[in-house]
Amino acid sequence: MAKNSVVTARRVHRVRRALKAAANGRLRLSVHRSGLHIYAQVIDDTKGVTVCSASSLEKDLRGTLKTGANVEAAKTIGKVLAERAVAKGVKQVVFDRGGYLYHGRVKALADAAREGGLEF
Structure with missing residues (x-):
């Protein structure tokens, strides 16, 4: 593994460990961003189920973005x-x-989710 991959993996695990300790049974809003798209999903870790998701790849959103x-x-x-x-x-x-800095696209997604009615 390259050094950057190890550093990123450690950061992801550190964030996830702290998050699970503070969750108190709440669902998890997970974010993934790539160079071309952004993805988000609400996950129930106790059941191992994705409750809902959204991404910039969806057909109805592609026309507007x-x-x-x-x-x-x-x-x-x-x-x-x-x-x-x-x-x-x-x-x-x-x-x-997910190990990404809370800045730019990740922060914009979080702020919009708060405006939409989610509390975190």
Whole structure:
């Protein structure tokens, strides 16, 4: 494994360990970003089930987004995910940034999810 991969893996595990300790049974909002797209899902770790998800790859969102790799796309995904989660009865989650810095697209997605009705 390259040094960067080891450092990233350690950061991911550190964030996830702290998150599970503070979760108190709440669902987890997990974020993944790539160079071209952004993905988010609400996960129930006790059952091992994804409750709802949203990504910039979805057919109905692709037409409205210029690209999936910018802050505007992250805001849209955050709002869509929050709407879907609230429709499923989920209000409180813990935010799993997945080792990414809380900055840029990750922060934009989190802020939009809060505006959409999720609490974390």
